[in-house]
Amino acid sequence: MASSGVNHLAQPCVHGHFVSSYVEKKSRLMKWISKIFKVGSKQGSLNGRPPRFLGEENMAFHNPNRSMDEHSRSEHEELDRAVALSLAEDLKRPNGYRRRTNNDEDLARALQDSLNMPSYPPYAPPQFFPGGYSMHSHLPVRYCGGCNHEIGFGKYLGCMQNFWHPECFRCHACNYPITEHEFSLSGRNPYHKSCFKELHHPKCEVCYQFIPTNGAGLIEYRSHPFWCQKYCPSHEYDNTVRCCSCERLESWNARYISLGDGRSLCFECMETAIMDTGDCQPLYHSIRDYYEGMNMKIDQQIPMLLVERQALNEAIEGEKNGYHHMPETRGLCLSEEQTVSSIQRRPRIGGNRLLGMKTQQQKLTRKCEVTAILVLYGLPRLLTGSILAHELMHGWLRLKGYRNLSPAVEEGICQVLSYMWLESEVMPESRNMPSTSTASSSSTSSSSKKGGKSETEKKLGEFFMNQIAQDTSTAYGEGFRIANAAVNRYGLRNTLNHIRMTGAFPV
Template sequence: SVLFLSQIPTNAAGLIECRCHPFWSQKYCPSHENDNTARCCSCERLESRNARYVALGDGRSLCLECLESAVMDTGDCQPLYHAIRDFYEGMNMRIDQQIPILLVERRALNEAIIGEKNGFHHMPETRGLCLSEEQTVTTILRRPRIGENQLVGMRTYPQKLIRRCDVTAILVLYGLPRLLTGAILAHELMHGWLRLKGYRNLSPEVEEGICQVLSYMWLEAEVMPGFVNKPSTSTASSSSSSSSKKGRTSAVEKKLGEFFLHQIAYDASPAYGGGFRAANAAVKKYGLASTLHHIRLTGSFPI
């Protein structure tokens, strides 16, 4: 799609200068990066004149395509969470502990990060957190309604989290589409799995990298039902996904899923991007179980 291309003014050299999104190929004037034009917090596309975005109330905006499948409250998230736990079980990575999953606002997530003692590596815009400390977290109890280009009527509740094991809860930012919410959940659940299985003192590259691999694998299973990444799932007895249970993923949602896969694969950060590529290479070569065993023994990926 083309954004404002016919209205882009020429520069000093008399040429039209525009930027282009690497995945969506959306063209836009460079000035829109700094003039408060809304950018979807999920898919990164800029708001155009014929497609107004919805303000989430915390500085984030959501396009209507992402809003269509947005997960808005803690209750909304439970079926997705259970489907991802089933996915883990299908990978022979069953999690017996009942870890609470809470959908939260941006401020509550940031406050929880501050309360974590070992939260030493997070992305600039953190969208999920695997908690290990006891905290009181404000969770979203009732989904907001859509008013005039903004959400209204949200009901929140301060929930006291009790530490019963090495993982207290998983927090996920509210208002993101189902596939992105699920990808974040799959990532954070892997942090939980590693802690519960006794993996300690891993470098950011190793821990975030292997967590991104699980996120990527779940997305692949959702976007391409029937797709089996055999080297990655060589130890899996079955790989169930929520999309196979609820029917086919829509074309719009499938394209979003492909974008989220692209984001993981081409992330430029050392921990999340470099870590993912190293972890993925190891999993493709040796399988997930052998890679995890090697990480347990050495704290590094097999080469």
């Protein structure tokens, strides 16, 4: 949006012109003296009317109206008379010889200023003179607002309550002189209108064009609440690709990777994406160790499979119980016997799509309350881990005999465990919980393999935590906020005991 302290000015400057040619000045002076002697009396009277100076020096400034008071007019007549008589006397000397006096330069300056300083310019000029006044002539001395040097003979500008050499009135951005009739002003800094637009008019981060104005003339754009990605409103319905993990829109100079099931992944999320069941096993076992570190050990060996989107949706349809996060479910704690197609070999990237994926049908039999945990493939390590932490909590509750919990209570406490695990990965010192980074998958970056994380991965983790905290759904959003408040107040163990006895969170 346009800056609040910006003015766009049309025809802002008063243009003046000092006479710089000696021949022209002499010619005009002789005409003026001749006129004085023709119409003057014995006392050199001008019959009460000041001369009108016409020519190049009056291109911008015009003569005043006859409303000047008599006292001011008399002063000008006296000055004109003195200058004319002095020059006429010098012209009578032989061989053009002139005796220099201390007042010659002052008289010349006074004459020059009388030619160039009218009272009523076409545009209001500055009403003050930064240079002050001459000591001898008591006439204003102009100084340039750019170089601070006196403005001598030649062209000048009057704007922004100052005078300028034309070459000194420059754009604050590109430092080139401003010669157009319009310019933008931000604070005390002038800009070319094009430079100001380039600096301050927001650009779309998808198409890289200036964001257009709406029907009311206002700049209207959309912005992601976490990433602050600004983009044109039209990209929300023009089929612009959005990353299925971080939700950022695809820019026109960077193609996302298509996962082949309607989802796409940006390059930052792709760096740590987990693509097959084998890749996910180390992460799965590290999260089980995380549970054990909190005295919540899971004794049963629950199978974990990475599956495609279609296979996960089919498994959800075959599941009789459970509450699922719509519109996109990314994980499932399966309690029914089913045959599921899992990903056994990670695909390779060809262009902007995945190639060579290998799947295998696997029959899942029920050996306990939990048949298997299914997770959507192709998601970054931290997002995959948060889904596993959530689904493992569902399994822990069923194995420990927590029955008939409301969706808000069960999904809420599962989201708390997901959030806590992310917190231990992104900010391991926050709850004094051990990080599971050391057991990362083979698809993660080298920094993750060494137990560290890049700033990009940490930022992704913060985004996933923000998604959980800001979820607007009743079960996952409100349930998490109530459960998290209870855990922060009473601790996880006391909260779980209260849920077992009452089926609700402690207040």
